Amino acid sequence: MTGRLASLLDDGLERGSGAIxxxxxGRLxxxxxxxRAGAVAAELARHxxxxxxxxxxxxxxxxxxxAALLGTWRAGAVAVPVHATTPGRVLESLREATGVRLVLDGATGEAARVADAPPPGRALLDGAALVIFTSGSTGAPKGVVIGHxxxxxxxDVLRSVLGIAHGPHTLLPLQVTFIFGIWVSLVTVLAGGRLTMMPKFTPAAxxxxxxxxxxxAAFVPTMLRAxxxxxxxPPAAPDLTRILTGGEPLGExxxxxxxEAFPAAGLYDLYGLTETGSCDFCVTPDLRAAAPGTIGMPTPGVAFRIAEPADAGAGGAGELLIRTPYGMLGYLDRPDLTAASFADGWFRTGDLARRRPDGTVELAGRAKDIVSRGGNKIAPLEIDRLFCSHPDVVAALAAGVPDPLLGERLHxxxxxxxxxxVDARSLADWAAERIERFKIPDVFHFSAALPLGRTGKADRGALRDWVAQGAKNG
Known part of the structure; x- marks a missing residue:
């Protein structure tokens, strides 16, 4: 059965919308x-x-x-986007996690069979469009199931909030393996616009x-810093009317x-999670001056509340909880994790937040240790486990350290x-065969023991403090 996204795209494209x-x-x-979408659907049907x-x-x-995504939806299948440069071992782990028997090459539209038996039937995938793998506090990537x-x-909400009418010309350096890049692509094409995709971001391009x-134009703040x-x-952009950003704090x-550089372009600072359907809060251009340092107001359909502070040290901040009709269907094959991620129907973001008197919300930090490096989320526990599997490593501890360019760097x-x-180069080369490139640490430190906290356990906060003190002392 063809999903709703395929029907919407087919209807829009067949009406001669002018989408490019x-x-x-290449250009389509x-x-x-x-x-091309028809050919992809036929290829999947053949298998x-x-x-x-x-x-x-x-x-x-x-x-x-x-076209490959559209063709997958036309065939009634669920797309699991993975980057073409994903290391073989990571790709194999995704195959095992999903149980797929087909891998579709988006560039050629050809499908390769990697297993004979079909994956098990899953009620959670009924009406699903995407499974997007994202890191979590457990250190293992989680498959977020997104419904059509x-x-x-x-x-529909985003087109209204962002004021996107007919025929935008959108620049997309964001990868379509992530929800931000995916929805920007879909909104542009549904509006009959021109989507210019950048395979790799460089400031010059x-x-x-x-x-x-x-x-x-849609960027994560790290790209904007560059x-x-x-x-x-400042770059010249005479026709620019809208800048979309998110994925990490922008900074005032x-x-x-x-x-100042683009007075005619509205800047939209977006906050949201893959699990909640993205873009739960927005600092719109008219709100920026009045609410600096916040994530703005909730977008239509999104409700939120802030849990009671867990301790006095939180400075009055509590966990931000979100309820939305646009959120995930659940985590693939993890009903336990899905249930634990909600409290009475409210999704637990893991972010600490405060409500300001004007109704806007400001973040006070992350309750989890997820590292936000250039807009990419990295679970430090995953990095710990990876390097602990190296035959010449006894222990490892990863942490994000504040950085003016990337937001955080991974140490x-x-x-x-x-x-x-062992040295940094050999460990980085070894890791490059086992994890995505954005997860390779920026800095390696070598020690006879890991830094410990008050409980005697390895302490990420102590590692961050140690790095910061070292930088202060030169």
């Missing part, structure tokens, strides 16, 4: 998208794809990738694109610089095996 999806190597108009069956879809921010109807409803008629570095003047200073302290010769 392009990358540096509405007819081309439909034709005997079943209703609501998950399929790994290899993507790399190419025009053809958009819920995501379609959220797209983004500057050139911004000067070529782009009206909407664009607005002190070493170069950077927000001010952007507003790891390693305790080598006695007599072993």
């Amino acid at each position: 999806v392009e990358d540096p190597g 108009d509405a007819g081309g998208i439909l034709a 005997g794809i079943g209703p609501d069956e998950p399929v790994l879809v290899s993507v790399g921010n190419r025009a053809a990738d958009f 109807d819920r995501l379609a409803g959220k797209l 983004a500057r050139a694109a911004l000067g070529s008629g782009v009206t909407t 664009l607005f570095s002190e070493a170069a003047p 200073g950077l927000g001010t610089r952007i507003a 790891v302290m390693v305790v080598p095996r006695a007599g072993a010769a």
Whole structure:
């Protein structure tokens, strides 16, 4: 059964909406998208794809990738987007987690069979469009199941909140393996717009694109910091009317610089989680001056409350809880984790927050240890476990350390095996074969023992403090 997103896209494209999806190597108009999506659906049908069956879809921010997602939905399957450069071991772990028998190459539209038996039937995937894997506090990636109807409803909200009418020209350096990149793509095409996809972000390429008629651009703050570095003047963007950002804190200073450089472009600072359907709060352009340092107000359909502070040291902040009709269907094959993530129907974000008198919400920190590096979320426990599996490592502890460019950089302290010769380069090369590149630590520290907290256990906070003290002392 074809999902709602496929029906919406098919209807819009068949009406001659003028939608175009392009990358540096190719371009597809509405007819081309439909034709390639039809070929992908036929390819999956040839392999005997079943209703609501998950399929790994290899993507790399190419025009053809958009058609591959549409074709997967046309075939009644569930897309599990993975980046084309994903290491083999990570890819294998995703195959095992999903039980897929087909891997679809988004660039060619060809499917490769990796297993003979179909995956088990899962009631959770009934009506699902996507399974997006995201890191969590357990250290293991979690498969967030996103439903067609819920995501379609959220797209309607976003078009209204962001004021996206017909025919935007959107620059997308965000990867379509993540919810932010996916919804920006869908909103643009549904509005009959031109979607310019960047396979890899570089400041030079983004500057050139911004000067070529782009009206909407979506960046994580790390990208904006690179664009607005002190070493170069602000980029020229004469047609820009809308900047979308999220995934990590923007910072008041950077927000001010952007507003000064692009006075005619509205800056939308978005907060949300994959689990809640993304974009639960928004600092709109007219709210920015009145509510600096906040995540703004909830978007339509989103309700929130702040739990009672767990301790006096939280400064009056409590956990931010969200209720929304656009959230996930659940975590794939983890009903226990799904249940634990909710409190009386409210999703537990793990973020500490306060409500200001004007109704806006400010974050006070993260209750979890998730590292936000350049907009990418990294579970430090996953990094601990990885390096502890190295034959020459006795112990490892990872933590995020504040950084002016990336928001946080990932540091790891390693305790080598006695007599072993290990260094940062060899460990990074070893890790590159086992995890995604954005999870490779920026800095390695070597010690005879891990820093301990008051309870005698390895303490991430102590590691962060040790790094900060070292930087202070030079």
